[in-house]
Amino acid sequence: MKTNEMANILPFKFDDQSTGDKIEISVSSRYSKLKINEREYFFIRETGKFDGTAMPMKD
Numbered sequence: 001m002k003t004n005e006m007a008n009i010l011p012f013k014f015d016d017q018s019t020g021d022k023i024e025i026s027v028s029s030r031y032s033k034l035k036i037n038e039r040e041y042f043f044i045r046e047t048g049k050f051d052g053t054a055m056p057m058k059d
Contacts, residue, residue, distance in 0.1 A: 009032050012025040024035040027045065034041040040054040 009025055009027060011027060012023075014023045015021075016023065022035075022037055024033075026033045026035070030045060031051065032043045032045050032048075034043070038056050042051045042053070043049065044051050
């Protein structure tokens with residue numbers, strides 16, 4: 001695969017028993033989202049470029 005080719009990503013969930021990490025990939029019409037525990041990483045689906053992160057607000 002060339003570095004500038006697009007690839008389809010399917011939704012995915014994995015609970016890593018050795019580290020306790022929860023890993024999830026989800027997609028929407030605009031973004032592919034990688035979630036590791038509570039931290040979310042957003043990538044623009046059209047370009048694959050990283051667009052930012054999000055975390056839940058703490059009380």
